[in-house]
Amino acid sequence: MSGRLDWDSANIVARKHVLSTLRETAYLTSLEAALVQSGRHMTVLRHLLAPPMSQDQFSLLCPRYVKSVEKTGRGMSPAVAGDVAACILEWRNRRITRWIDAQRQPRRVELEALIRSTAPLLSQQFVQTLRRNRLSAKQELEITTLLRRKGWTAKHGQLVSTLSDVPARHFLHKTRFATKTLPQEVDIACGLGGTVVLAMECKVTNDVTNSIKRINDILKKATAWQGHWGSFVQTAALLQGVVGYKDVSRLLAANVHVFWSHDLERFERWIDAHLTEAMPLTKAPQT
Template sequence: MAILPRHIDDAAKAKALYLDNLKPEEAKADWLFAVREARDFASNALRASNYLRDIAAALTVDARHSLVFRQLLSPPLSQDQFKLVCPEWSKTSENSGKALSEAAARSTATAIYSRLDYTLAPWITGRRAATRSDITLFLKVVAVLLAMQRIQTARRKRLANEQEDAVVSLLGQYGWTRLPSKTIDIRAAVPAKHFMHKTRFATATTTPQEVDIACGLPKTYVLAMECKVTNDETNSVKRINDVLKKAEAWKKHWGTFVITAALLQGVIAPKDVQRLTDADVEVFWSHDLENFMQWLAEKL
């Protein structure tokens, strides 16, 4: 199906605004945020593993520590690359924080130790306690390595927070009432002209799916809106797929009583916007929030 011209125009506007947002001040703020976050990750992994002496123990508590450990390899490995050298390791567990089994943790630790850059942890080969200068250098180097990978995520998080805050603020200005977030498991949970921020919708076959903004409409209809900021067209595929997955789960459980919407911002391929509308997902843009409010007004 041909891509609608309006999708091409809106995607071009969103991209131009995203590029305008990449000013030196904002870019520096994103980088410093990513470094601070990465330093916290590295510090937690260091303590959980008894300063790298027991990596397996850390992974049986929280597999997210492997995000840090992968940066210590020579050279560092991506998730897909590490999965090739250690099939027992779980990419899903690292992403979710689920603990690895003891067997998987031991295999993962063995793979890490075999490729570890011991210049980052000289106390291990020196069979001594880590000094303050050892830890300072370790955190400095690992934080930069990890932040280089996570800078795009940091930028997207900042923009996503601003995007959601703008929607919440605008709803309040138009007289919408904010309700405490809770799992929505009955049709009348969100009355007309009320909304929830960061709540969950029950589904029939999966765990409750989180939604960024839930707006109550007349006759117990609810708009479930996902706010999506993307850094590039490749990233947009993942974000759009997330919306489509949730839309399908909600449709199976709620039928037409849940209307799925996506609020888009950043660099998004017009073909991905088309995929949303083809799946009956309402599409709105952060650069035209008034259109979203007009849509809501017409539904009331």
């Protein structure tokens, strides 16, 4: 039943996204102006191409396109927006955008046909993201629950600028580590003592292609943390789903500790063995 509800919800959201992009681009006749205002429209526009393209595929088609604008909603510069708009118009699915070639306003039946063909493509992507985020949140909850059960203390903070911000047997959920450039968010930061912190990323993947993206994200963060903190910040990955063997090898080669959601006991044993500053779980009685 949850699968059907996810799909129905995703369809509603996808339809709203398509309608919003159609309206704000003046039914695809004012792409450049709309992209200057917000890059979020690219999620819909990429699915109007023939064939529909992923972010990476569109980046090859239009090198000036920056993937992050879809997530942040940041507007493009007029020059970049012009290049992106030109690529979209050239590669668009002409069968469902006939009014552009005819230089007229779209008919209602044409708009409905476009929505019917595009919304399911977006819905599939939204469902996969929804399930992945739900499972990732479950991973994080399982780790924080395990740490609390072992007597660890949750600590709050938006930015880890010194490693003393994460003392032994303390953890921070959804915080950021300072780096030489931009701070990088970490799912769970665990204080191991001796100014050593474990930065744990929780990743759920749907398929081997998705696995590459998730592992690349971990490696990017690990490189940034190591460059700034050296060996005082160790990186770990808690994995679940379909993960390519080569991707696991890449993590291990980069000195990232790999754990699996179905075997949290191994993580528990590891973290006990690597605590260098054991703190008492209760205070000693006063004499």
